[in-house]
Amino acid sequence: MTRAIWFIIKVAIVVAIAVWLANHPGTVSVNWQGYVVETGFGIAVLIGVAVLAAAIVLYRLARAIIGAPRSLGRYRRSRRRERGYKALTRGMVAVAAGDATTARKMARKADGLLNEPPLTMLLSAQAAQLQGDDRAAKEYFTAMLDRPETAFLGLRGLLTQSLKAGDRVEALQLARRAQSLQPNTPWLLGTLYDLEARAGEWAAAEGTLQQAVQAGAINPDLGRRHRATLLLERSFEAERRGRSDSALSHAQAAHDLLSGFVPAAARAARLQMAIGKHKNAAKTIERCWRVNPHPDLTSAYREVVSSYDPMNRVKLFEKLRNHAPHDVESLLAVARAALDAQLWGEARAHLTKALEARPSRRVYQLLAELERAERQDEEAARAWLAQAANAPADAAWTCTACNAVSPSWGGLCGHCGAFDSLEWKAPTVSLSLMTPEHAPAITHQAAEPASGQPGIAPGGQIAPQAAT
Ligand SMILES: [Zn+2]
Structure with a gap:
């Protein structure tokens, strides 16, 4: 209009x-x-x-x-750019689909058409990785280190490769370089902390762990448990260096951090005992017993009360039992002390209760010992031992990463080298039981790589969105 x-x-x-x-x-x-x-x-x-x-x-x-x-x-x-980006997109889709041939073809095409090295190099590296050509992938990742905008991606690729190859020394160096470029990347902090811990660099690992928890890479509860484990390892290290005061303060700090953490309580108690603080040692064990009654605590407590005569030892064990009166471990601890004091009636009463609550190899073995000691009844003892042989395996320090069983607790699994992976539980499948000489409780060199490599998870393949 x-x-x-x-x-x-x-x-x-x-x-x-x-x-x-x-x-x-x-x-x-x-x-x-x-x-x-x-x-x-x-x-x-x-x-x-x-x-x-x-x-x-x-x-x-x-x-x-x-x-x-x-x-x-x-x-x-x-037109060229359009075709280049199309090839790049198709290449990334091929990487996601696991189609190595197309991925490599598209990587070459995109590289020829586009002047965008950060994107095409990443695609080329991923395509090479997909084809199993680790050498070519390494070359691309290394070339990426020359440009500031791609250096971090290159380091990530190389780090993933060295972890896959089980080269933890190189992985640690790469992770540290990557962290200097981007200090607050959650996955990197988680990986770096794990590598430092596996390398026995306890103090460095403690610092990185704190950052990893702050960045949300590790949940705070798990972080606290890892920290207690690191403190215990620092305690062992201090003891080896003749620093007994530092050994105790680290163990004490671990116990204060997690009062229910058995290895911390047992170690703190033993170190307190070593300097004559028997009352403190007993209190440390009792505090942990309330949360987590455990055979390792029973052993430590036996050392604490060893200066008393057998009858008084039973009384002290009954005092310990009162901190967790209904737990099978409490019943077994008192039964053991009663056996040593030749209080057969009391031993039998506790073992019967333990048998009703939770039959286990240890209960059967103690019953067999009681039959032999009290009545010299070899037949009854053999019957209990036969039951023990058929009972499911008792809980033990079992690595959650490789399922190996360790005779004593340690920060590193003596079999796969995983950090803080030992849990007190019944082994699930056939287990590779380690004899003490094969199971160093504390190792400073990372053990052979495990097939699973738990705890290290920077991502097997680099996702395309990592470029952003
Ligand atoms: Zn293991």
């Missing part, structure tokens, strides 16, 4: 000008080099307008012809 009105107005103006020119006739005379042209004023205006229009058309035509090569180049470049 508005356009129609405008058109009418324009026509009206032109008509008005034409009428005005018709009403005011005149002539225009041009005299140039002897040529004389005379015409009416209206005609002269028309010619002027026509010449102006022709000039504009000519100017535009000339510009289009001169600029043609440049716009053709622009068009070609944009």
Whole structure:
């Protein structure tokens, strides 16, 4: 509607000008080099307008012809980029689908078409990895280290490779380099902490663990447990260096952090005992017993009360039992002390209760011992031992990563080298029982790599979105 009105107005103006020119006739005379042209004023205006229009058309035509090569180049470049990104996308889809051949083909195509090394290098490396060509992948990742914008991605790729190859020394160096570039990356902090712990760098691991918990890579409860384990390892290290005060303070700190953590309580109690603080040692064990009655605590408590005569030892064990009166471990602890004191009736009463509550190999073995000691009844003892042989395995320090069973607790699994992986539980499948000489409780060198490598999870393959 508005356009129609405008058109009418324009026509009206032109008509008005034409009428005005018709009403005011005149002539225009041009005299140039002897040529004389005379015409009416209206005609002269028309010619002027026509010449102006022709000039504009000519100017535009000339510009289009001169600029043609440049716009053709622009068009070609944009087509090239479009094709490059298409190849890149198809390559990434192929990586996600596990199609190595297409991934590599598209990586080459994208590399030829695009001038975007960060993206094409990553795709090329992933394609090589997918094809199992670790050497080529390593070359791409190493080349990525030269550019600031791709260095972190390159380090991540190399780190993943060295973890896969089980080279933890190199992995630790790479993780530290990567952390200097991006200090607060959660997965990296989790990996770095695990590598430091496995390498026995307890103090460094403690610092990194704290950062990892703050960054949300490790949940706070698990973080506390790991920290207690690190403190215990620092305690062992201090003891080896002859620093008994530091050994105790670290063990005490671990116990204060987690009062129900059996290895911390047992160790703190033994160290307190070593400096003559028997009362404190007993209190430490009792505090843990309330939360977590455990055979390792029973052993430590026996050391604490060893200076007493057998009858008094039973009394002290009964005091310990009162901190968790209904637990089978309490019954077994008192039964053991009663056996040592030759209080047969009391031993039998506790063992019977334990048998009702939870039959186990240890209960059967203690019953066999009682039959032999009290009545010299070899037949009854053999019957209990036969039951013990058929009973399911008792709980033991079992590695959650490799299922190996360790005779004593340690921060590192002596079989697979995993950190803080020992749990007190019944082994699930056939287990590789380690004899003490094969199971160093504390090792400073990372053990042979486990097939599973739990705890290290920087991502097997680098996801395409890692580029962002
Ligand atoms: Zn293990």
